[in-house]
Amino acid sequence: MDGKNPQLKRHKDSFFAVLKHNTLFMYDSERQLDCKNIINVSYYDVSMYPEHLPDNEIFLKATSIKLTTKKSICADMALDKSFYLYCNIGVDKEDWFFVLQRSSKLESNSPGPQPQVVRDKAQFDQSALNRLKTLSSNDDKTEWLNVILGRIFLSVYKTQVVKDYFIKKLKKKVKKVKKPNFLSDIHIKSVNVGDGIPYITNPKLIELKQNGELSVELNVDYKGEFRAEIETEAMITVTRLRTIKVPLVLAVVLRGLAGKLLLRIKAPPTNRIWFGFYEMPKLDLLIDPIVSETQLKFSPIINAIESKIHEMIMDSIVLPNMDDTPFFVSFGKGGIY
Known part of the structure; x- marks a missing residue:
């Protein structure tokens, strides 16, 4: 999730991320030839980590976007795993945070239990x-x-x-x-x-x-x-x-x-x-x-x-x-x- 800035130093676990509907694809590069991981965001609650930071520190480089398995999904699918997603550019991290939050409220295309869809009240009329x-x-x-x-x-x-x-x-x-x-x-x-x-x-x-x-x-x-x-x-x-x-x-x-x-x-x-x-x-x-x-x-x-x-x-x-x-x-x- 380092975006497209070629000047950013890529870390060992750095991926080029693409979000399609409610599915997050992680590729080895912008060419998108080798997919390293796939995450169904509908199964996760999205939050910032660490929690309870001052507003001006939420999107610093050291913070991460945390994906935590929803309780209903844990019970039905025995899936209990968290992901911590980092992004080097703060303004981009905010974009990822909001879009992942919205995606987590969408219905899943996968078989099995469907997370409850919640209307986003933050969207204005x-x-x-x-x-x-x-x-x-x-x-x-x-x-x-x-x-x-x-x-x-x-x-x-x-x-x-x-x-x-x-x-x-x-x-x-x-x-x-x-x-x-x-x-x-x-x-x-x-x-x-x-x-x-x-x-x-x-x-x-x-x-x-x-x-x-x-x-x-x-x-x-x-x-x-x-x-x-x-x-x-x-x-x-x-x-x-x-x-x-x-x-x-x-x-x-x-x-x-x-x-x-x-x-x-x-x-x-x-x-x-x-x-x-x-x-x-x-x-x-x-x-x-x-x-x-x-x-x-x-x-x-x-x-x-x-x-x-x-x-x-x-x-x-x-x-x-x-x-x-x-x-x-x-x-x-x-x-x-």
């Missing part, structure tokens, strides 16, 4: 990629920045870590907003962060002071379909003397947001970026209340919830109010010391 390609066709000077940020987003937007981050953030915001009297406590049920990030245009440096304080303004335009499902109960008056509690599951979808944003990094020892809109951004909201799988068409409830969302935004990210995100962990100290 085609609609998300199409949205990113739309950004890359824009002639704006910030095209490169938007595409880089968008591509990084596509790598993480389905992860539970990202979803948990927004759930935690929303819970804190909801607690601070005074809810209408006819609604009980609001609980965040689930979050779907959508398939895009805000598009940045017209960035402008306002000032960079001698003490390091930085101010930048820019326009943001979001059309990523951020969706949050929330649970609550509504008190509905049936008669003058009788009210009922109606359980609600509300899908709140942010279809669009646009406005002019101020970014600030204060003088040291700050460890965070502050951001806030100059005025209330334009919102495109869809609020879809559902009761026992039946849509509830009750405009006062919808209007009240939409009003509270506007209030939450005004109180948190419209100047003079600003929200923040840290760019360095302070371990509770509030700054970099």
Whole structure:
């Protein structure tokens, strides 16, 4: 697995590797005349060895790709063998690692027990990629920045870590907003962060002071379909003397947001970026209340919830109010010391 670089020194157990579907062929040279070994990757779990390395050390020259026989295969075929595959070039090793992982999830062409096929959740949706390609066709000077940020987003937007981050953030915001009297406590049920990030245009440096304080303004335009499902109960008056509690599951979808944003990094020892809109951004909201799988068409409830969302935004990210995100962990100290 030394690739095609003729300058690399070949070791005694060095092979020219070719992966076809889920079968890894190991030849003595690029001519592929003498096959020294064949591995059915579907029978193996693929990991990096050693385990638990820092991210910046995973694909160093000394590390290897480990193929470990799947437990189900060990039991059914009495096959218990591990392979350690090395590659001299780190960037190539990452390619081999990912392609071998995908191959290990494919069905085997060989007779005998078939490994369970697992859908690769790391692959992003085609609609998300199409949205990113739309950004890359824009002639704006910030095209490169938007595409880089968008591509990084596509790598993480389905992860539970990202979803948990927004759930935690929303819970804190909801607690601070005074809810209408006819609604009980609001609980965040689930979050779907959508398939895009805000598009940045017209960035402008306002000032960079001698003490390091930085101010930048820019326009943001979001059309990523951020969706949050929330649970609550509504008190509905049936008669003058009788009210009922109606359980609600509300899908709140942010279809669009646009406005002019101020970014600030204060003088040291700050460890965070502050951001806030100059005025209330334009919102495109869809609020879809559902009761026992039946849509509830009750405009006062919808209007009240939409009003509270506007209030939450005004109180948190419209100047003079600003929200923040840290760019360095302070371990509770509030700054970099």
